Each structure stands twice: as C-alpha cells, then as structure tokens.
Amino acid sequence: MFSIKVNRKLLPLKICYFLMFACLAPIIGFLPTFARQLGYSFTIYGVSMTIIYLSSTVWTMLVGVLVDKFRVKKKLFTAVLLGMGVASAFFMLVPKVPLDAVVELKCLSETVLTATFASNDQKSPDVKPNVNIGLGNKLMMCKLDCKDTVFYGEKSEECVNWMASANNGTDELYKYKHIDATIELMNRTETTDDSYGFRLLSAQVVGIDAQLSTNCSCPLKSQCRLVCNDEAVMEATKTYRGNVLGLYQFWIFFITLNAYFTMTMLSSTLINPICLDILGDKSVDFGKQKLWASFGWGTFSILIGWIVDLFSYGQREKDYSPIFVSCIILTVLNLIVTTQIEVVEVKKSNKQSMWKTVFGLFAKHYVVIFIAWSAICTFLHAIITHYLFWYMEDMVSAANDQVQLAWLKTLQGLAQGVQCFGGEIPFLFWSGWIIKKAGYVNCMALVLGTMAIRMYLYTVISNPAWIVLIELLNGVSYALGFALKMSYAKTIAPPDTLNTIIACITLFDCIGESLGSLMGGFVFDSYGGVWAFRFFACCSALACCLNVVLNFFGLTRDTTTIVLNIDEKPTKTDENKETCSTVDADHGLKELKPPYSSSSHGLSE
CATH class of the missing domain: 1.20.1250.20 (MFS general substrate transporter like domains)
Incomplete structure (x- = not known):
C-alpha cells in the first residue's frame, strides 16, 4: 500500500x-x-x-x-x-508622484505644442503611448496654463516693434496665462522620434473676448500645462520634470x-x-x-x-x-x-x-x-x-x-x-x-x-x-x-x-x-x-x-581542503590519529594523512 x-x-x-x-x-x-x-x-x-x-x-x-x-x-x-x-x-x-501634462508652445508661422519624453519619464525608449490610434484628424478641446513666454532665436528690432504693435504698445503677451484652445495631432513625419506634436488651430484667452492669432512674426515659446478631453493625449504628455x-x-x-x-x-x-x-x-x-x-x-x-x-x-x-x-x-x-x-x-x-x-x-x-x-x-x-x-x-x-x-x-x-x-x-x-x-x-x-x-x-x-x-x-x-x-x-x-x-x-x-x-x-x-x-x-x-x-587551469576546486590554525598542541595520542578532512563533491569526506584532525574541522558533506 x-x-x-x-x-x-x-x-x-x-x-x-x-x-x-x-x-x-x-x-x-x-x-x-x-x-x-x-x-x-x-x-x-x-x-x-x-x-x-x-x-x-x-x-x-x-x-x-x-x-x-x-x-x-x-x-x-x-x-x-x-x-x-x-x-x-x-x-x-x-x-x-505628481505628474503633469506639460508641453512646450512654440509660435511662428503656426503654433505647435510639443510633448517631449523627458529623461526622468517612466516610459522606455522601446515604446511610447500610441496616441495616433483612434485619433486620426480628430479635434480636441484643451485648456492651457502657460507661463514664461520668451523669444527663442535672435531678438531683432523688428520683433520688438511687432510685439508692441500686436499688444497695443503693452506687455500684455506676458499676461496670457489661461487659454482655451482647439488642437489636432500632427503627422508623425512632422515631429521627432522622441516627441509628439499638436497643431493649435484656435486660441481664446480666458477673460478676453478677442482671439489670439495662431501665427507670430517673431519666434516665441512658452511652457504650458495641458488639460484635454482625450485620455490618450493626457497619458502621452504626462511627466514629472523636476527633481x-x-x-x-x-x-x-x-x-x-x-x-x-x-x-x-x-x-x-x-x-x-x-x-x-x-x-x-x-x-x-x-x-x-x-x-x-x-x-x-x-x-x-x-x-x-x-x-x-x-x-x-x-x-x-x-x-x-x-x-x-x-x-x-x-x-x-x-x-x-x-x-x-x-x-x-x-x-x-x-x-x-x-x-x-x-x-x-x-x-x-x-x-x-x-x-x-x-x-x-x-x-x-x-x-x-x-x-x-x-x-x-x-x-x-x-x-x-x-x-x-x-x-x-x-x-x-x-x-x-x-x-x-x-x-x-x-x-x-x-x-x-x-x-x-x-x-x-x-x-x-x-x-x-x-x-x-x-x-x-x-x-x-x-x-x-x-x-x-x-x-x-x-x-x-x-x-x-x-x-x-x-x-x-x-x-x-x-x-x-x-x-x-x-x-x-x-x-x-x-x-x-x-x-x-x-x-x-x-x-x-x-x-x-x-x-x-x-x-x-x-x-x-x-x-x-x-x-x-x-x-x-585548476584555479577552482571541487575538492576543498580547509586548514585551520590550532592554538593547542596535539597530544601524542592525537598525533597518531591526525588526519586532514577533505570534501569532495563526488565522494564526500576523504581521509588524508597529517597534519590536521578531521574532528577539529567538523566538516560534512
């Protein structure tokens, strides 16, 4: 049984x-x-x-x-x-971690929002969120919270004059914080491998009736926090860029x-x-x-x-x-x-x-x-x-x-x-x-x-x-x-x-x-x-x-001989019985003749 x-x-x-x-x-x-x-x-x-x-x-x-x-x-x-x-x-x-959907807004002949994969982002170089699938030419309604609008490139006299005329002689452009915008995903051939691009089609500053122009005579850029009505876009742009x-x-x-x-x-x-x-x-x-x-x-x-x-x-x-x-x-x-x-x-x-x-x-x-x-x-x-x-x-x-x-x-x-x-x-x-x-x-x-x-x-x-x-x-x-x-x-x-x-x-x-x-x-x-x-x-x-x-070359061993320093001197009886314990991976304990006693080692298979 x-x-x-x-x-x-x-x-x-x-x-x-x-x-x-x-x-x-x-x-x-x-x-x-x-x-x-x-x-x-x-x-x-x-x-x-x-x-x-x-x-x-x-x-x-x-x-x-x-x-x-x-x-x-x-x-x-x-x-x-x-x-x-x-x-x-x-x-x-x-x-x-408090992740934000952060994009870079650049305005010249057209306004583009670029979501770049930061070095401390949690995405691998092997894969990026595929926001192209299911979007096509779909328009998305978004809210932008922008700050630190600056010139990029050379700031010429023409740019200074354009800035003044575009804002009725004021520095109002730097006050544009909250913007309601309509965007669409750009074709992948128009952007780099490590980023997604979104074309801004219309922009309305919150609290101001007039619409913003989507083209600029001088190159401007700003960092913006993005909130859109599309989950794929939000997932693709979320990151934490601080320390x-x-x-x-x-x-x-x-x-x-x-x-x-x-x-x-x-x-x-x-x-x-x-x-x-x-x-x-x-x-x-x-x-x-x-x-x-x-x-x-x-x-x-x-x-x-x-x-x-x-x-x-x-x-x-x-x-x-x-x-x-x-x-x-x-x-x-x-x-x-x-x-x-x-x-x-x-x-x-x-x-x-x-x-x-x-x-x-x-x-x-x-x-x-x-x-x-x-x-x-x-x-x-x-x-x-x-x-x-x-x-x-x-x-x-x-x-x-x-x-x-x-x-x-x-x-x-x-x-x-x-x-x-x-x-x-x-x-x-x-x-x-x-x-x-x-x-x-x-x-x-x-x-x-x-x-x-x-x-x-x-x-x-x-x-x-x-x-x-x-x-x-x-x-x-x-x-x-x-x-x-x-x-x-x-x-x-x-x-x-x-x-x-x-x-x-x-x-x-x-x-x-x-x-x-x-x-x-x-x-x-x-x-x-x-x-x-x-x-x-x-x-x-x-x-x-x-x-x-x-x-x-014999630098590694299956058979290991452990030699320990014994403080006490062996007696005559012990001297006659002295052996050395050697452990072999195939045969277990072996007995080799002097100088050390296996009983002092306590080695086992």
Missing part, C-alpha cells in the same frame, strides 16, 4: 519557506511595475535599489556575526518576519522600499543557515527544502497576478492592494509556524579565533573565485528580477494589444509560476544529484551559460507570452546555482562560522544586486529592453567562458 513518510522535524521549516516566499513573490515580482505606475523611471528605480542593497550589506554582516556570537537565530528571524509584514502594509499608503529628491512622495516610497528589502535580505540570511543547521551533515539536501519556497513563490505569483487583474478590470491603472494584503495575512500565519521550528544552536568553540579563521578562508583563491561567481550570478539575476516585467509591459504597449494589457498581471504571474514549477522545483529537488555527478565547478559554468541563453531569447520574441516558456531555464540559471551556493558554503565553512560565511557571501551578493539594479536601470533607460538584455547576455557568456578557463 502506498504511504508517505513525513519528517516532522523538517515540516515546519518547509511550511515556513512556503509562506515566506509566497509573501515575497508578488511584491518583488510586481514592485518594479508598481514603481512605474507611481511615476518613477528606470534610472530612479535602479539608483534607489542600488542604495538599498548597499545599505543591506551592513545589516546582513551584522546579523551573521550576532547569531554566531549570541545564538539568537530564532528570535531575530521572528522579528524580521514581523518587520517584513509591517513594511508591506505601508506600501498601500505610498502616494504617487524627485525634493518630493515627499519619493522619500515615503524610498523609506518603505528600504525597510521592506532590508527585512527581505535579513530573512533570507537567517532562514538558510537555520535550514543547513537542521540538516546537519546532509547539506546536499538543501535544495529539497528550498523547493518549498518555489512552491510558494510560483503558486502565489499566479494567484495574486490573476487577482490584481480581476480587481483592476475596466480601470486605467492596476490595483496592487491585493498583493500587500496577502503579504500581511501570510506573515501572520508564518509567525505562528515559526514557533514550531526546532532551531539548532551549535555550541561555540573556544579553540579558534572566528575572524582569523574566516579571513584565512577568504584568502584562498578558489574561495575568492566562488564569491566572484556568486556575485556575478546575483548581478545577472537582478536584471531579470527588476526589469523583465517592465520589458513585458513595453512589449504589450508597443503592440497596443488591449486584451493582453487587461490580463498582463496574470501573464506575468504565470511567467513566475513557470519559473518555479517548471524550472526551480525540479532542479532544486535534483540539485544534490546533479552537483555530485557534474561537480561544483562544472555546474558554475553551466549556470552562467544558461543565463546567457535565457537573456538572449528575450530579445528575439515579439509576443511576451513566449517568455512563459523561456522561464523554464530559470531552473538551471537560478535554482541550481542557489543550491550550489548554499551547499558549497556549508562545505567550506569551518566550525561555528556558517552564519558568518553565509553573511559574507550575502554581502557580495548585495553588491552584485545593487550593481545590477543600477546598471540595468541605466542601460534600459538609454537603449531599451532589447539591447539591454543582449548586452547582459554577452556579459554572462563572457563570464561563463572565463569560468571554463579558470577550471581548465
């Missing part, structure tokens, strides 16, 4: 992974598009995330040292989960974002060592526990994406409140589950200086290469995490597919679901077997190569629905790499330093994540999504080739 064996010791940990990442998935996945809807550009979002990740490095290192010294993993983890839930609630209170650092809305958003991601980084820094400590000498089974995080991530990405579309149906903007409400509920449930986790607190060793041991470990070339590989993988993964959904929105906007736009969050949630169910879960489950068969260093190169293929495939499709299939590669490019990272860290960590080692790795991962956010935002803003993903695909391919070369 078929039966299922349940490890009761690991069950609360698996549920905790599920609930924690079910809470993280919708927020991390949809946060870039949420920031876009608030009015922030690629660059502003990318710089904000860079600062946040760099500040998180300090906290992750501090937490790693604290839990190794004071053995408070469970208490600290519970506090971090609570903080994550509180921070997610504050997202619902974040106000939008966001002067907005209280930005600082509320930044502080909330910083608090949430700090809690997120700390929760990951704590739960992974907790899992490895519970597993003991079975660290290769880490992936089998971590896959429950993928179950939570995938399930709630699909579910919450569909709920957001359902709540937003018929609305011009998406309603993201279901994301934050679900995170609050899941956090409360997770706090209850956390009380049942049996955290293993390893006894402190007085024989060695922890920091001396850690610094000695990071002085080894193969450990440095491993850290660099980890940071590069995180850098590349950050590009996808923060900008893939933004890229999907640009593809849908460029195609002007209203049906796909209405259910875009469902499609994005489905993409994250496939990342987990089709990619992460199988590879996390089999990661231990794959690492044993292929070896750590070969798997490192495989992860980078697959990431290069994945990023390049994004650039050769025209329909974002194909991204759902591409995300199957997430199993190799992310899940296998993450399981490898944790298992390798457990393998090389000297006794009583696992949390510190993982915190050090997380520190460099934070640097990689921050650089990915910064460079990703800049390249996407400057060149668009297609060229950005191609550029980073080439970077990943180059890193893969470099990793293969390092493997060929």
Whole structure:
C-alpha cells in the first residue's frame, strides 16, 4: 500500500519557506511595475535599489556575526518576519508622484505644442503611448496654463516693434496665462522620434473676448500645462520634470522600499543557515527544502497576478492592494509556524579565533573565485528580477494589444509560476544529484551559460507570452546555482562560522544586486529592453567562458581542503590519529594523512 513518510522535524521549516516566499513573490515580482505606475523611471528605480542593497550589506554582516556570537537565530528571524509584514502594509499608503501634462508652445508661422519624453519619464525608449490610434484628424478641446513666454532665436528690432504693435504698445503677451484652445495631432513625419506634436488651430484667452492669432512674426515659446478631453493625449504628455529628491512622495516610497528589502535580505540570511543547521551533515539536501519556497513563490505569483487583474478590470491603472494584503495575512500565519521550528544552536568553540579563521578562508583563491561567481550570478539575476516585467509591459504597449494589457498581471504571474514549477522545483529537488555527478565547478559554468541563453531569447520574441516558456531555464540559471551556493558554503565553512560565511557571501551578493539594479536601470533607460538584455547576455557568456578557463587551469576546486590554525598542541595520542578532512563533491569526506584532525574541522558533506 502506498504511504508517505513525513519528517516532522523538517515540516515546519518547509511550511515556513512556503509562506515566506509566497509573501515575497508578488511584491518583488510586481514592485518594479508598481514603481512605474507611481511615476518613477528606470534610472530612479535602479539608483534607489542600488542604495538599498548597499545599505543591506551592513545589516546582513551584522546579523551573521550576532547569531554566531549570541545564538539568537530564532528570535531575530521572528522579528524580521514581523518587520517584513509591517513594511508591506505601508506600501498601500505610498502616494504617487505628481505628474503633469506639460508641453512646450512654440509660435511662428503656426503654433505647435510639443510633448517631449523627458529623461526622468517612466516610459522606455522601446515604446511610447500610441496616441495616433483612434485619433486620426480628430479635434480636441484643451485648456492651457502657460507661463514664461520668451523669444527663442535672435531678438531683432523688428520683433520688438511687432510685439508692441500686436499688444497695443503693452506687455500684455506676458499676461496670457489661461487659454482655451482647439488642437489636432500632427503627422508623425512632422515631429521627432522622441516627441509628439499638436497643431493649435484656435486660441481664446480666458477673460478676453478677442482671439489670439495662431501665427507670430517673431519666434516665441512658452511652457504650458495641458488639460484635454482625450485620455490618450493626457497619458502621452504626462511627466514629472523636476527633481524627485525634493518630493515627499519619493522619500515615503524610498523609506518603505528600504525597510521592506532590508527585512527581505535579513530573512533570507537567517532562514538558510537555520535550514543547513537542521540538516546537519546532509547539506546536499538543501535544495529539497528550498523547493518549498518555489512552491510558494510560483503558486502565489499566479494567484495574486490573476487577482490584481480581476480587481483592476475596466480601470486605467492596476490595483496592487491585493498583493500587500496577502503579504500581511501570510506573515501572520508564518509567525505562528515559526514557533514550531526546532532551531539548532551549535555550541561555540573556544579553540579558534572566528575572524582569523574566516579571513584565512577568504584568502584562498578558489574561495575568492566562488564569491566572484556568486556575485556575478546575483548581478545577472537582478536584471531579470527588476526589469523583465517592465520589458513585458513595453512589449504589450508597443503592440497596443488591449486584451493582453487587461490580463498582463496574470501573464506575468504565470511567467513566475513557470519559473518555479517548471524550472526551480525540479532542479532544486535534483540539485544534490546533479552537483555530485557534474561537480561544483562544472555546474558554475553551466549556470552562467544558461543565463546567457535565457537573456538572449528575450530579445528575439515579439509576443511576451513566449517568455512563459523561456522561464523554464530559470531552473538551471537560478535554482541550481542557489543550491550550489548554499551547499558549497556549508562545505567550506569551518566550525561555528556558517552564519558568518553565509553573511559574507550575502554581502557580495548585495553588491552584485545593487550593481545590477543600477546598471540595468541605466542601460534600459538609454537603449531599451532589447539591447539591454543582449548586452547582459554577452556579459554572462563572457563570464561563463572565463569560468571554463579558470577550471581548465585548476584555479577552482571541487575538492576543498580547509586548514585551520590550532592554538593547542596535539597530544601524542592525537598525533597518531591526525588526519586532514577533505570534501569532495563526488565522494564526500576523504581521509588524508597529517597534519590536521578531521574532528577539529567538523566538516560534512
């Protein structure tokens, strides 16, 4: 008869992974598009995330040292989960950037209103709102609020005389503030690629009976706030052209974002060592526990994406409140589950200086290469995490597919679901077997190569629905790499330093994540999504080739020998038993003859 064996010791940990990442998935996945809807550009979002990740490095290192010294993993983890839930609630209170429809009015032989896409606008170079569709030669009634009318070009004596005669010898032109106007969209061939032009057909100054002339003898220009009776025109011209650092809305958003991601980084820094400590000498089974995080991530990405579309149906903007409400509920449930986790607190060793041991470990070339590989993988993964959904929105906007736009969050949630169910879960489950068969260093190169293929495939499709299939590669490019990272860290960590080692790795991962956010935002803003993903695909391919070369010359190692400085001299009995513990990815522990005792290392598979 078929039966299922349940490890009761690991069950609360698996549920905790599920609930924690079910809470993280919708927020991390949809946060870039949420920031876009608030009015922030690629660059502003990318710089904000860079600062946040760099500040998180300090906290992750501090937490790693604290839990190794004071053995408070469970208490600290519970506090971090609570903080994550509180921070997610504050997202619902974040106000939008005050966007205005601002155009430049220029008057010469005819009067033209030009809406230029500012550098801090939230639109990508790949796509602009298609206001041509449905307008044709339609006339639109608008209200203009203009100020600072000035000459552009050379101010000749003829212009001064014309100004005086046109205004009956007064400076009345500068008093024209509120204007009722009739405009039409100009042909795209008459404007530049980075702007829309509207021809002004008639103008009436509010409070004055006489109409303004739509042609001027001298070139004049003015900045005007535009209000029209057409939604497409208003959407195309909305932007914020000031410095966001002067907005209280930005600082509320930044502080909330910083608090949430700090809690997120700390929760990951704590739960992974907790899992490895519970597993003991079975660290290769880490992936089998971590896959429950993928179950939570995938399930709630699909579910919450569909709920957001359902709540937003018929609305011009998406309603993201279901994301934050679900995170609050899941956090409360997770706090209850956390009380049942049996955290293993390893006894402190007085024989060695922890920091001396850690610094000695990071002085080894193969450990440095491993850290660099980890940071590069995180850098590349950050590009996808923060900008893939933004890229999907640009593809849908460029195609002007209203049906796909209405259910875009469902499609994005489905993409994250496939990342987990089709990619992460199988590879996390089999990661231990794959690492044993292929070896750590070969798997490192495989992860980078697959990431290069994945990023390049994004650039050769025209329909974002194909991204759902591409995300199957997430199993190799992310899940296998993450399981490898944790298992390798457990393998090389000297006794009583696992949390510190993982915190050090997380520190460099934070640097990689921050650089990915910064460079990703800049390249996407400057060149668009297609060229950005191609550029980073080439970077990943180059890193893969470099990793293969390092493997060929033996600078990386599957078999790691940890040599620690022992303060105490061994006794005669110990001298006869001295051995050196060596960890091999294929065969586990090996016993090599002197000079060091395996019992002093506490190494495991």
